[in-house]
Amino acid sequence: MCGIAGIINYDTSNSVSKQILESVTHAVAHRGPDGFGFWMHNNIGFGHRRLSIIDLKSGNQPLQIEDNKLCITYNGEIYNYLELKYQLIKVGYQFKTNSDTEVILVAYQHWGEAVVNHLRGMFSFAVADIEKQQIFIARDHFGIKPLVYYQGSDYFMFGSEIQQFKEHPHFKKEINVSALAEYFKYAYIPAPLSIYNDLYKLEPGNYLIINFKGKIIEKKVYYDVQFKPIYSVSYNDWVESVTQALDTSVAYHKIADVAYGTFLSGGIDSSLIASSLAEQGNKVEAFTMGFANKNINEVPYAEQVAKMYHLNHHIEFIDMTDMQSIFPKLIKHFGEPFADSSAIPTYFITKKIREYLPVVLSGDGGDEAFGGYYSYQNFLKILNPSAPNQAYKNYLKTALKLVGKTYQSTPRQPNLTDWINLVSIFNEAQSQRLFLHEVFNNIDTEANSYAKWYQKGQEQKLDIYSLASYLDYKTYIHGDILTKVDIAAMMNSLEVRTPFIDVEMVNLMAQIPTKFKISRNFNGTWEKKKILNTIAAKRFGIDFIKRKKQGFTVPLADWFNHNSAPGKEFEMIIQNKNSLIFNYLNQNELKKQFSDKNQVDYNKLYLLFTLEKWLENQ
Template identity: 35%
Template sequence: MCGIAGLVHADPRYPLDRDLLNRMTGSLAHRGPNAQGLQTWPGAALGHRRLSIIDLATGDQPIFSEDRRKAVILNGEIYNFQALRRQLKGRGHHFSTRSDTEAIVHAYEDFGSRCVERLEGMFAFALWDEDHRRLLLARDRVGKKPLYYWQDGERLLFASELKALLQDASLKRAVNLEALDAYLSLGAVQAPLTILQGVYQLPPAHFLVWQAGAIQVAEYWDVPITGPVSRTEEQAIEELGQVLDGAVRARLVSDVPIGAFLSGGVDSSAVVEAMTRLSGRPVVTTSIGFREQAFNELEHARAVAQAVSSDHHEVVVEARAAEILPRLVWHLDEPFADSSALPTYYVAKAARERVTVALSGDGGDEVFAGYQRRYGLNRSEARLRRRLPAWVRRGVLGPLGSVYPKADWLPRPLRARYFLQNLGTTFERAYFADLCLLRDDEKAGLLSPEVRGHLRGHEPFTAFSRHFERTRGLDDLSRLLYVDLKTWLANDMLVKVDRMSMANGLEIRSPLLDQHVIEFAATVPSELKYRGRISKYLLKRYLEDRVPHSAIYRPKQGFEIPLARWLRADLRDIAHDLLFAPRSLGRGFVRPERLRTLWRRHQQGIGNHASQLWAVMMLELWSRTFLDQGADHGPLTA
């Protein structure tokens, strides 16, 4: 894995700031500790930090075309590069390295910007075409690798991380309140927005062409939404095995040690079983656990490790591990409220002690329908909603839900208020509301009047509605899976995995997010994904003779920390400072009196407001790190 950065200007006579390029690239050193490469042209520059994985000797970047008029820098891996290499050699191209990156520049020579359609892997790359003074940026299909950009007049800057762009002092650190609104709803900023005004993320499955100061952004791939293909259950199981083996096999190519994360759940067990069988040797596996048994999965991971004879290692996370929160926030670049970033950091750190590459089970829930409570309850609500007359739903249940007692002590799906509100609205809005840390009425009570005034008319739901609109005609579960892949997975799960692994110089590969696995799963009927109360039905059936039964059919636990308890105990003082210090309250984002109410209720055990409090804490820690400090600072130390 690597870090990329660069800048271009419409006027080739424009004097490029090489020191700026050095600072931008240097700020990404954690992503690529092995080498740095810089290249400049009149009005253009590319910078690269390398974590060496393939072709250790000659794979430094940028990599050039034969005539050296085109150059590419890549963050990620191209898994089909060997097949592409053979094809391109047949078309007359000469390769000077064994690197997967070189296939991109030659593919561009033949196919132009549409070359990205031929790439399979996880990637964000930049290609400079000196002949046409054209920059091509592209991002992989599901967003495993990040790419930010900022256009400043005729100048464009891009980088793997936001902190690299902040090396330019002319980029104003002004908070994008619409992005903040989405963050407080969903716990993460939603692409293409970023937390800073004027800075954007290139969305997954898109490429950007810059030429003469003008930008064009286009989508090059989408999840197939043609509906299910008729096949028997046994045929589906066999085909799943074939595509999964192909995905894992492609990710075993490496010139450095390779291992896997193992939770003992369905997804990671499927990956480790395939790795063991295909490689013919024990896999180095790493698991994480907690002192609190309700959150601890180590015994399940041990059972799978024993079954596949892996070289297994464990790490236990305690509340004092939160002392590294400033470092995590620095690596995350934007406010991020998914507290599982903490254990993700530690499992990546532990794995890096033994391997440089680790395979993970990320994506199994979104591709094969693993969120039992989320998908089951929403589909049940949808069936009930269809049976109720519209006047009952909108005229009775919706208004009743707005005044019904909140019952904060109950898990959110069991609160009658939310249930009534969901029945009183549409399927799409009900699902969005269930994903929210703060529903619209709760957020309105927390945000300051000034912020609310600025956001009048803005709805974070709009980003979701666009994806829902594409899936009209599909069944309910297929629609939810599509939306989750485009939103939750891309903006939360993969952000967490990329930043926390890169913080430790570890490359993560996700076979269950392979293009062919996703496209296969999109053709599988929903009744083979979620049958009765069994989530991930097809994947579990495939695994029945391969891993222990307990790994397949135990209740889903989730990768969570005991946040509610920690905020009442070990993290109480840290949390109080982040929430109520004068500079925190002085930012004007939230209403202090409402925040104090949430804090008091949580501390007294009246309600569980851990997620909401954590979101405000992470917003403040981000503000201290990126708004209060200069661009050349690293993580907060105090």
């Protein structure tokens, strides 16, 4: 895992400043503490910070081949690079290193832009092609690795993190109020928007082609999740296919020339990853984060898995003092407002892991793939709140007919507004009341990040659950989950790998009918993640899965209660007319929302607290 940077001055006679290139590259030194390098070609410059994982001796970047006609700066890991290397050697190519970096560059030489269709892994990279006079920039299928770019008045720039761009003297820090409105809904800013005007996140499964004058000449989608269920396969066969695919994905994700371990939250997904590693003959280092509040603590379940599979188990507990100490640092590294509070424990657990090893596997992605979130069942309830189970509905109709009554049902199709209301912190109406009129009038309502993906999902004619899952793949999983993990882990120079968020795993998931992922029982209860639960029951016992899903929950109510230091600080923010949030928000409306100390929405509180602290430090 690494940090990358690139600058293209629009004026081809204006050479890139080495000082500026070094500054924007070293701004992400934490992403690559093992080395750095630069490449300059007239008005173009690439920078790189390296975290050595594969080919520790000869994998330095930027890397050039073909008589220096091709140059790459790259962040990520390609898990099938040895297979691709063998394939390319068979057709006559030669290699000077053992790195996956060189494989990407030679693969680009062979396949051109189609190189991305051959890669299994996580990546963001840029290739300068001297002969074609263009730069090819690509981001992986699901956005595991970040890629941000800026279209300035006199230069184009790309990088791994937003904070890099502030190191360029011509960068303009102009707030994008449409992006701010998105933040109020989701607690993060979905791609392609960022908090700043003219600064964009390259969407997952996309690539750009830029000429040497810094103009984007092509932006293309090369991958999208395609839900095409196969109904002829039995449930048990799907369970077997998923088991094999997960074990294979774990095997790919452990390819490294350094030590690795795994997150172990105590939940189903990370427990399956840990058990797969152990069953493959590895002595596994497993890491768990805990809180003093037992109501949100899954440590006992993690201990159960660790004991069963003989894992070397490490447990780290955090409290409010830890939160206060790291919060300013998190604000800086995210580069824009980001209010997923689980970034705090993610930072601390990754810091602990880095004391032992530089690579760790994660269970992220299981909920999106197999129907684990409560938002999915709540979205399905809208379709038919009384009884989505057809067999039960037919039984009820017959029973009512016998006593001379009629079954009343008013199902309707859930729509985009329903989904946004389910996943929003502040809904549309609340946001409209909260923003100052002059700010709200400048918000581009067409900038809704979910709208185009909702339309794409409808074009695929997806069922209700698959549509919700698709929306999460196109927004939440990379905008929130993967951003959180990437930034928090790379602050500690730790590489995180995600076997569930893998192109082969996701393509398999998209073939499985919804009824095998999530369904409602006769008694009205819901079964979520059915296939993963079946696998987990075989490995850990039935009692392990018969519990309420917790997720990586943070005790915000404990940390921000009105008697705590952070709680008192928030009260001072909303009472002070000079607080920076009131350049955008109506103070009286905000006071109203937090007037009852016994009815505080702590997710809203944390979103506002984060925004104020970001504005103070941006």
